[in-house]
Amino acid sequence: MFTLLKLELEKLFRSRSFYLSFLVLIGFVVLMLWGFYTYAERKTGGQAVEQFKYTYESKQYFNGLTFALYSLLFSFTLLLPIFVSMSAGSQIAGETRSGTLRMICTRPISRALLILSKFLVSAFHAGLLLAFFIALNLVVGLIFVGWGNLELYPGPLNLVDAPGKIMRDEALMRFGYAALSGTWALLVIAALALLCSVVFDSPAQAIVMTIAAYLTLYIIGRVEFFEHMRPYFFTTDMDFWRDVFKPDIPWQGLWHYACICGAYTAGLLLTTVVIFERKDIVT
Amino acid sequence: MLPDMWVKLILLLLFCLMILGALHFAEPRAAETPRSSATAFHALRLLTWNIGYAELEDDTRAHDKDLPAVADVILREDADAVALQEVTGNTQLKTLLRLLGGKYRGAVAQQGNTDRFEALLVKDAGAKFIPVPVGDRYALGVSFKPNGDAQQVLVLSAHADAFNAARRRTYTEALVDWAKAQARSSQVFIAGDFNFELKAANETNLYTDNLKHDSESYSHILRHFRDLGRTAGDTAINDRRIDYVFGPPALEHVGRVEVLRNAAVGRMDHWPLLVEVGF
Numbered sequence: 219m220f221t222l223l224k225l226e227l228e229k230l231f232r233s234r235s236f237y238l239s240f241l242v243l244i245g246f247v248v249l250m251l252w253g254f255y256t257y258a259e260r261k262t263g264g265q266a267v268e269q270f271k272y273t274y275e276s277k278q279y280f281n282g283l284t285f286a287l288y289s290l291l292f293s294f295t296l297l298l299p300i301f302v303s304m305s306a307g308s309q310i311a312g313e314t315r316s317g318t319l320r321m322i323c324t325r326p327i328s329r330a331l332l333i334l335s336k337f338l339v340s341a342f343h344a345g346l347l348l349a350f351f352i353a354l355n356l357v358v359g360l361i362f363v364g365w366g367n368l369e370l371y372p373g374p375l376n377l378v379d380a381p382g383k384i385m386r387d388e389a390l391m392r393f394g395y396a397a398l399s400g401t402w403a404l405l406v407i408a409a410l411a412l413l414c415s416v417v418f419d420s421p422a423q424a425i426v427m428t429i430a431a432y433l434t435l436y437i438i439g440r441v442e443f444f445e446h447m448r449p450y451f452f453t454t455d456m457d458f459w460r461d462v463f464k465p466d467i468p469w470q471g472l473w474h475y476a477c478i479c480g481a482y483t484a485g486l487l488l489t490t491v492v493i494f495e496r497k498d499i500v501t
Numbered sequence: 502m503l504p505d506m507w508v509k510l511i512l513l514l515l516f517c518l519m520i521l522g523a524l525h526f527a528e529p530r531a532a533e534t535p536r537s538s539a540t541a542f543h544a545l546r547l548l549t550w551n552i553g554y555a556e557l558e559d560d561t562r563a564h565d566k567d568l569p570a571v572a573d574v575i576l577r578e579d580a581d582a583v584a585l586q587e588v589t590g591n592t593q594l595k596t597l598l599r600l601l602g603g604k605y606r607g608a609v610a611q612q613g614n615t616d617r618f619e620a621l622l623v624k625d626a627g628a629k630f631i632p633v634p635v636g637d638r639y640a641l642g643v644s645f646k647p648n649g650d651a652q653q654v655l656v657l658s659a660h661a662d663a664f665n666a667a668r669r670r671t672y673t674e675a676l677v678d679w680a681k682a683q684a685r686s687s688q689v690f691i692a693g694d695f696n697f698e699l700k701a702a703n704e705t706n707l708y709t710d711n712l713k714h715d716s717e718s719y720s721h722i723l724r725h726f727r728d729l730g731r732t733a734g735d736t737a738i739n740d741r742r743i744d745y746v747f748g749p750p751a752l753e754h755v756g757r758v759e760v761l762r763n764a765a766v767g768r769m770d771h772w773p774l775l776v777e778v779g780f
Binding site for chain 2: 330380381474478480487495
């Protein structure tokens, strides 16, 4: 198992898409920073950005922590799932396309363990991406926007229904929690992409199908016509990760949705193993 | 090396554990009955209601034929003060006062730049109605002593712009500035339809100027007043909580807080919000 993991990690570090994902995230943070400054400048009529920080009659509403939170929430929904799908979706289908899968399977290794090691590598990639993204946002926020407490208001971000505040040190801890809860939520996407990777022979097909399924449920979940169906979408359950940013974390609900996401991940992985064991590898 | 069967069994076990965990941590389903506080405390009973119609109608202001039903609700709930929005004018007010059998006194706000008025009804015969200029609109206030108490109470009936969040913000800030100046001598309550769209989930964009304006307006009110109807749920169709009663932050008792969901008639798109408080 450890040899398998080591081999898969080596493949991950050798792939260009691994580094591309980090580069795109850096680009996104730069865009966020640019957007923040131009928006602030426009709203204050070319006055100092400092004036914009007085939003909500607070001297420090827009600070590094708020910047990191906005950036994280904006990107988590659409950007990170794409990279997780790319990473997990190309695990088996990529081997199929390059013709190495047949050779791997002729070796005396368990197919179930192969799937498991590929999933663990995808999970590691997802966790690393999220941790890197959070750290980068916090550093950029600290340097370019400034430090302060995390103030939350009803409306934007949809986190609270009454104004609330998280003190700076506690807020930093919450970003740490978010790295864990966010990675756990992203594992559902990774497991789905791995399943598609087993079902489809082309990595592009596997990635597109995963993203299509995710986006379809995500978009439908935001249309009021399908309000009654929303609780049954995994995209709704995945949203639990952001509860760590509420002033009082609703632990019971958070564990509930974390378990549902865990059930999706385990169920999808089990299905993937069963299908892969029976798969006739002809390429 | 673990045999394949073991991997599958572990995954199956994990799946079952997660399902059990989800069931274990599931929060009890909320009661289907309207949410309201259990304690009934009647020192002052306030009711706010936008009695206008949904956008589908040609005339979205209050309709004369609905006034008997409105009067029934007011009499049944025995409110000390009633803030109404989207009344067409003095004629409707007079009809309503007649239907209330002389139990209430009332007034409509001065006409601003709209075709509809805020109105106030109050039981106290000595009540004094006060026009409140708020930009190019008018809110209406009434100063009275409920139940013969020594404590002076000021209730405002307000209606913020339905279509423009920036205008709602200007209106709210002006209204709150006026109200907080009165709070030194009276217990001030602001009741009305503020049209705040604070549910970000309903927005297609993740961050909008409108959302920010409404969020800042709401937060500005909460700096000086308390949102008494927060637990009562939606007050208008399409899952919107846009009608509010704000009161003094240091209020001693908050009793019944309820959205009267069976009260709307015709094509009304709001339900009345009832709040009982003691101080």
